[in-house]
Amino acid sequence: xxxxxxxxxxxxxxxxxxxxxxxxxxxxxxxxxxxxxxxxxxxxxxxxxxxxxxxxxxxxxxxxxxxxxxxxxxxxxxxxxxxxxxxxxxxxxxxxxxxxxxxxxxxxxxxxxxxxxxxxxxxxxxxxxxxxxxxxxxxxxxxxxxxxxxxxxxxxxxxxxxxxxxxxxxxxxxxxxxxxxxxxxxxxxxxxxxxxxxxxxxxxxxxxxxxxxxxxxxxxxxxxxxxxxxxxxxxxxxxxxxxxxxxxxxxxxxxxxxxxxxxxxxxxxxxxxxxxxxxxxxxxxxxxxxxxxxxxxxxxxxxxxxxxxxxxxxxxxxxxxxxxxxxxxxxxxxxxxxxxxxxxxxxxxxxxxxxxxxxxxxxxxxxxxxxxxxxxxxxxxxxxxxxxxxxxxxxxxxxxxxxxxxxxxxxxxxxxxxxxxxxxxxxxxxxxxxxxxxxxxxxxxxxxxxxxxxxxxxxxxxxxxxxxxxxxxxxxxxxxxx
Numbered sequence: 001x002x003x004x005x006x007x008x009x010x011x012x013x014x015x016x017x018x019x020x021x022x023x024x025x026x027x028x029x030x031x032x033x034x035x036x037x038x039x040x041x042x043x044x045x046x047x048x049x050x051x052x053x054x055x056x057x058x059x060x061x062x063x064x065x066x067x068x069x070x071x072x073x074x075x076x077x078x079x080x081x082x083x084x085x086x087x088x089x090x091x092x093x094x095x096x097x098x099x100x101x102x103x104x105x106x107x108x109x110x111x112x113x114x115x116x117x118x119x120x121x122x123x124x125x126x127x128x129x130x131x132x133x134x135x136x137x138x139x140x141x142x143x144x145x146x147x148x149x150x151x152x153x154x155x156x157x158x159x160x161x162x163x164x165x166x167x168x169x170x171x172x173x174x175x176x177x178x179x180x181x182x183x184x185x186x187x188x189x190x191x192x193x194x195x196x197x198x199x200x201x202x203x204x205x206x207x208x209x210x211x212x213x214x215x216x217x218x219x220x221x222x223x224x225x226x227x228x229x230x231x232x233x234x235x236x237x238x239x240x241x242x243x244x245x246x247x248x249x250x251x252x253x254x255x256x257x258x259x260x261x262x263x264x265x266x267x268x269x270x271x272x273x274x275x276x277x278x279x280x281x282x283x284x285x286x287x288x289x290x291x292x293x294x295x296x297x298x299x300x301x302x303x304x305x306x307x308x309x310x311x312x313x314x315x316x317x318x319x320x321x322x323x324x325x326x327x328x329x330x331x332x333x334x335x336x337x338x339x340x341x342x343x344x345x346x347x348x349x350x351x352x353x354x355x356x357x358x359x360x361x362x363x364x365x366x367x368x369x370x371x372x373x374x375x376x377x378x379x380x381x382x383x384x385x386x387x388x389x390x391x392x393x394x395x396x397x398x399x400x401x402x403x404x405x406x407x408x409x410x411x412x413x414x415x416x417x418x419x420x421x422x423x424x425x426x427x428x429x430x431x432x433x434x435x436x437x438x439x440x441x442x443x444x445x446x447x448x449x450x451x452x453x454x455x456x457x458x459x460x461x462x463x464x465x466x467x468x469x470x471x472x473x474x475x476x477x478x479x480x481x482x
Contacts, residue, residue, distance in 0.1 A: 035224075036217075038245045042233070045224040046217045047197050048250065049208040053181055063176030064429030068368040070395055072167040080361050084395070085170075165362070169395075173368055176254075178279065178425045180211025184253035185279075188270075189216040190243060192261030193350050194318065194340040196223030199260070201337060202414035203421070210422070215250045217243070221346035234346065235353035236292060240269045247274070254279040256425060260410065261285055261381070262350075265292060265359060271369055281367075282421060284374045285407050288386030289364035289393045292356035300351035307344040314347075315340055321380040324406040333411050361393055370396045372424045374417065376405035398424070 034046045069085035178185045187207055189200040197204075197216035204214050219239055221227035232238065243266045247255070255277050259267035264286030271278045299314075300307065307314070318340045323330040334340060342350075371394050375387045384401065391397040400420055405413045 033224075036246065036249065038242050041226070042220060042228065042242070043226045044217050044220065044242060044246065045197070046215060046246065046250075047204060049204065049214050051180070051208050051211050051213070053183065053211050063174055066173045066175055066370075066396065066429050068169055068171045068173055068395060070169040070365070072169070072362055072365050073163045074165040074362060076162075076164045080365075082365055082393070167362065167366060169366060169368060171368060175279070175370060175428050177428045178254060178256060180207070182254070183213075185212065186250060186252040186255050187212050187214045188247065188250070188255060188257050188267075189214065190257070190259045190263035190266050191216075191219065191222070192259075192263045194222070194342055194347065195219075195260065195263075196337070196339065196341070198223065198337040199339050199408065199411055200258075203258070203410060203418060206414075206418045207422075213252070215246070217246050221350070222342055227343065227346055231345075231349040231353065234349035236265065236356045238353075240266055243270060244273060251277055253277070256280045256282070258282040258421065259284065259286060261287075261407065262354070265356060268359060268364065268367070271367055272363070275368065278369050280370050280372070280424065282372045282374065282424065283387075283390070284410060284417075285376060285379050285382045286373070286387070286390065287382045288389045289359075289361050291358070291360040291363075292354045294352045294354050298351065300348050302348075304344045304348055307348055311344060322407040323412060324376070324378040324404060330412075333408075337411060339408070339411075364390065365393050365395070368395055370424075370427075371398070372420065373397055373399045374409065374420060375399065375401050376407060376409040376412070377401055377403045378406040379409075381407045 032047050032049050034048050035043050036046050037043050071083040071085060073081045073083075075081070189197065189203060191197060191199055197218050200216050204216055208214050218225040220233060220242060228234075247270055251274070255274075256279055257267040257270060259265075259282070261284070264283045267281055267283070271281055295301075299310070302310075315334075319326055319330060319334060322340075323333075373387050373391055375382070375384055377384070387399060391399040402409055402413055402416055405416075410417050
């Protein structure tokens with residue numbers, strides 16, 4: 001810590017940055033690592049593993065088709081109203097989570113920039129519970145509530161406001177199982193701020209042994225990638241453009257994106273840019289579906305020399321907040337996986353460059369790809385309420401919470417994370433049979449009516465009643481059931 005303090009003091013006195021702006025020499029073997037120049041002078045380290053497949057199998061299963069029908073309405077007062085119109089998507093989602101099916105659903109969400117606005121005037125549609133209660137006349141209303149309703153009914157009815165924006169999604173997605181023996185499948189792993197591709201070590205080794213082709217890049221300034229000297233090189237748009245070029249270079253027919261923390265935003269960006277090529281997506285501790293905006297009151301707004309003096313304190317804080325337990329094992333994991341080992345200049349530029357106003361709730365609600373959300377219960381960076389909000393906004397989202405993990409859950413619980421990922425890769429929705437057409441009964445003629453009446457009156461042709469038919473209770477149940 002004394003060395004960091006002295007270097008930071010010299011930095012402040014000489015007005016020179018202590019940032020090292022050359023690629024870090026990697027001590028890893030060159031096997032499986034590539035250096036890709038995405039732009040002149042901007043070089044990223046990528047770990048690319050193509051396993052030897054003894055038998056290349058084509059997908060044999062027909063998979064399942066999911067109907068993605070959704071209407072998203074944004075009102076001027078800030079209310080977001082989402083109406084799911086597809087029965088298959090809703091049914092498959094609830095089957096995968098709870099084993100129960102639910103009909104079409106609607107979601108009403110208040111946007112983050114409209115917390116202080118007035119409540120919405122009149123909702124587009126009443127909720128299913130209130131509508132059914134009003135229809136059956138079974139709602140329990142007390143005297144105070146009745147008086148309030150009477151007073152409200154006497155007030156002049158507000159005029160329905162026109163929506164500010166309406167988005168209609170109507171498409172059909174075919175989702176199949178992705179096995180390691182399929183040559184058209186590629187897995188992309190994208191880390192967050194302060195990480196490197198080494199944090200995915202357990203996942204890269206596990207899935208490459210299963211036969212998957214895996215691609216994991218180092219973001220600019222992280223790991224062994226180059227670190228430009230200007231802060232504009234670390235904005236969201238600059239890093240997203242890097243990930244887009246990496247994706248175009250290694251993409252297959254069916255691609256699965258796995259992102260962690262800040263890396264989830266880049267996965268969302270790619271899913272919007274290439275909706276036909278993204279087959280599935282995984283968000284690990286990614287947070288809520290809100291537009292990115294740097295915090296004005298943050299420690300990372302301090303000068304670079306001050307951050308360099310505080311680097312040991314920042315590393316200790318990251319260890320305490322990023323892991324559920326802080327022991328020798330966790331410290332060794334940080335050291336071995338090259339996590340939170342970036343310069344103060346890069347760290348400050350990354351945190352102040354997280355500006356992405358397009359990535360709001362509507363942007364995430366437009367995604368039609370199946371998404372698995374994994375959250376560590378002890379995560380102090382991302383609260384679980386944000387991932388729950390994300391699960392409500394997304395069309396096909398499956399939220400899994402691991403009680404023994406924190407923010408760096410892929411390093412703390414590698415076996416549990418690998419199992420969840422593999423099950424999700426192999427998952428495919430069941431193909432539902434088409435609805436049966438109801439056959440209209442032909443009207444009976446006078447002759448058939450006469451013959452039926454004659455048959456019932458003839459005692460010789462009347463069949464003896466069974467015990468079920470003789471019981472009046474059973475008859476009542478059958479009528480009510482019909």
